[in-house]
Amino acid sequence: MTNEFDAVVIGSGINSLVAGAMLSKRGWRVAVLERNERAGGAIATRTDLFPGYTVELLSSWHPLFVGGPAYAELASDLTRLGVEYLNTEDPTGVICAAGSAILSTDISRNTAQFGALGDLAAWNAVMSDFGGRADLAFGLLGTDFWRASAAKFGWKAWRKLGKRGLLASGAELLEPAAPWVDRTFESPVTKALLAPWALHNGLGPDDAASAFITKVIAAAISMGGMPIPLGGGVKLVEALCTLIAEAGGELVTNAEAVRIEVTGGKARSVRTASGVVYHARKAILASVTPQALYLHLLDRINVPSQFSAAASSFRYGRAGMQIHLAMSEPPKWTTPGMGKVALVHVLDSMDSLSESVNAANRGFLPRRPTIVVGQPAAIDPSRAPVGAGLLWIQLQEVPREIRGDLAGEIDHTGGWTTDVRDRYADRVIEQLKQHISNIDSHVIGTKVLGPADLAELDVNLVGGDPYAGDCRVDQYALWRPLNLANGHKTGVGSLWHxxxxxxxxxxxxxxxxxxxxxxxxx
Ligand SMILES: Cc1cc2nc3c(=O)[nH]c(=O)nc-3n(C[C@H](O)[C@H](O)[C@H](O)COP(=O)(O)OP(=O)(O)OC[C@H]3O[C@@H](n4cnc5c(N)ncnc54)[C@H](O)[C@@H]3O)c2cc1C
Structure with a gap:
């Protein structure tokens, strides 16, 4: 059986669906091949886990999408197809040993909050300094470095900052978050409010560039909040698939791509595990890991040797874990106001943050984890039955392979067994009980996902790395995916990564x- 399309896209995560939808809107006929039985990749909305609850098994929060160029391009179609974003004035908060704080989208509330922490002048200075260069910061993260527009961007930065300013900005760009928050803010609460956000880009507070990422995220969420789609991420996935179908394209699930066929230096077709061949007239886009692309999907004979060598050395980062708690009433936080915050970080201090990231990098389970507590039902009440509660808990300081337990309590000798996973989840929930008083009495359903579960749900999350590759600076920006700085080009004609x-x-x-x-x- 054969099929002919303008473009064939491997994988159905958000990048594949955005590309597919944009091409479809311009009349391309697109086939999206997905090895799982559902589309969406790390957007995995489930309504069958706890009756009456809509659970985002993996990703949940959409500020990057709503604030980005893909949404700007597709918003009117997505709205037509029923995607509705809900938002909040309370995107994030922190509870740490030194106190608590909430970062708001309301400037007057932030003025009061940072004033109470003794950090108002510092916060205002950071925001106004960053605000003056926000176009450059956001531009840097969204620029295609290998197009003429990158040169324009470089020229704009040069004109705005000058030679010395550009060099100084380069150093500032590389600063880790820990020294930056220490130098900039007085209160340990302010530091603990901001620094954990680097985790959400795969970094730790001692990693190069984590201060820059922290500033970008702080600015983005204090301006844009924490949008989520009404009814879950599945609504976005369905709408993007509809856009592809409207142009005659197809989403094919249970279709694992096993070979990209190349003739005359150009990628021509994709073969699935069941032997179906999808021909691409114009392009093939592969949303897979570098190893999958260069070492498995392509025949070695078609891969320039420097590409396969670079792909072999692509590294994965720390693993992640998710814990979902369905509650028969909303969580009762011991700290007033936290019940309506989208995403609360619960941690001891900067010290525990640094310790836990370092522990996970070295293969140890942290003893004082940074607990990311998401409350989707606080923004979208349709996610839980009336009067009930739902917690989306994320852990980002998790070793991919276990060498020990920093607390010396969990026997890890068998590696990541379900027992180790569940005992570590118990540690997290025990710590959370100090801040949410009705966990024991009102949790009616629990689902824990460890690193192996993440990798099983989405094969690109190798070893449970939620970010499909270590995001430290040698594998970021110009050097992502490969240190060859080849961008999305693959060394094979018509094939894009x-x-x-x-x-x-x-x-x-x-x-x-x-x-x-x-x-x-x-
Ligand atoms: C637990 C978790 C929580 C997160 N939370 C957030 C969040 O709240 N906000 C946020 O902005 N980001 C979040 N992220 C990150 C974000 O979700 C991901 O970076 C993003 O969704 C990845 O999208 P993608 O396009 O790379 O593809 P993915 O979503 O990774 O999907 C890739 C798809 O390709 C398929 N595939 C792979 N190989 C093949 C093949 N050979 N043939 C066919 N199909 C194949 C896979 O089955 C998968 O469905 C989270 C990630 C995780 C794991």
Whole structure:
């Protein structure tokens, strides 16, 4: 059986669907091949876990998408197809040993909050300094470095900052978050409010560039909040698939791509595990890991040797874990106001943050984890039955392979067994009980996902790395996915590499799908 399309896209994560939708809107007929039985990749909305609850098994928060160029391009179609974003004035908060705080989208509330912490002048200075260069910061993260527009961007930065300013900005760009928050803010609460956000880009507070990422995220959420789609991420997935279908394209699930066929230096077709061949007239886009692309999907004979060598050395980062708690009433936080915050970080201090990231990097389970507590039902009440509560808990300081337990309590000798996973989840929930008083009495359903579960749900999350590749600076921006600085080009004609393993990295922005679609359409 054969099928002919303008473009064949491997994988159905947000980057694939954004690219597919953009190409479809310009009349391309697109086939999206997905090995799982559902589309969406790390957007995995489930209504069958706890009756009456809509659970985002994996990703949940859409500020990157709503604030990004893909949404700007597709918003009117998505609205037509029923995608509705809900938002909040309370995107994030922190509870730490030194106190608590909430970052709001309301400037007057932030003035009061940072004033009470003794950090108002520092916060205002950071925001106004960053605000003056926000176009450069956001531009840097969204630029296709390998197009003429990158040179324009460089020229704009040069004109705005001058030679010395540009060099100084380079150093500032590389600063880790820990020294930056220490130098800038007085209160340990302010530091603990901001620094954990680097985790959401795969970094730790001692990693190069984590201060820059922290500033970008702080600015983005204090301006844009924490949008989520009414009814769950599945609504976005369905609408993007409809856009592809409206142009005659197809989403094919249970279709694992096993070979990209190349003739005359050009990628021509994709073969699935069941032997079906999808021909591509114009382009093939592969949203897979570098190893999958260069070492498995392509025949070695078609891969330039420097590409396969670079792909072999692509590294994965720490693993992640998710814990979902269905509650028969909303969580009762011991700290007033936290019940309506979208995403609360619960941690001891900067010290525990640094310790836990370091522990996970070295293969140890942290003893004082940073607990990311998401409350989707606080923004979208349709996610839980009336009067009930739902917690989306995320852990980002998790070793991919276990060498020990920093607390010396969990026997890890068998590796990541379900027992180790569940005992570590128990540690997290025990710590959370100090801040949410009705966990024991009102949790009616629990679902724990460890690193192996993440990798099983989405094969690109190698070893449970939620970001499909270590995001430290040697594998970021210019050097993502490969240190060859080849961008989305693959060394094979008509074949493009997209997805979280490629620039601009992980997250629900759909950035790589957008950039490659732009290239193909411009
Ligand atoms: C637990 C978790 C929580 C997160 N939370 C957030 C959040 O709240 N906000 C945010 O912005 N980001 C979040 N992220 C990050 C974000 O979700 C991901 O970076 C993003 O969704 C990745 O999209 P992608 O386009 O790279 O593809 P993915 O979503 O990774 O999907 C890739 C798809 O390709 C398929 N595939 C792979 N190989 C093949 C093949 N050979 N043939 C066919 N199909 C194949 C896979 O089955 C998968 O469905 C989270 C990630 C995780 C794991």
């Amino acid at each position: 997209i997805g979280a393993s490629t620039h601009p990295g992980p997250g629900l922005g759909g950035g790589s799908g957008y950039l490659v679609a732009k290239r193909l359409l411009d």
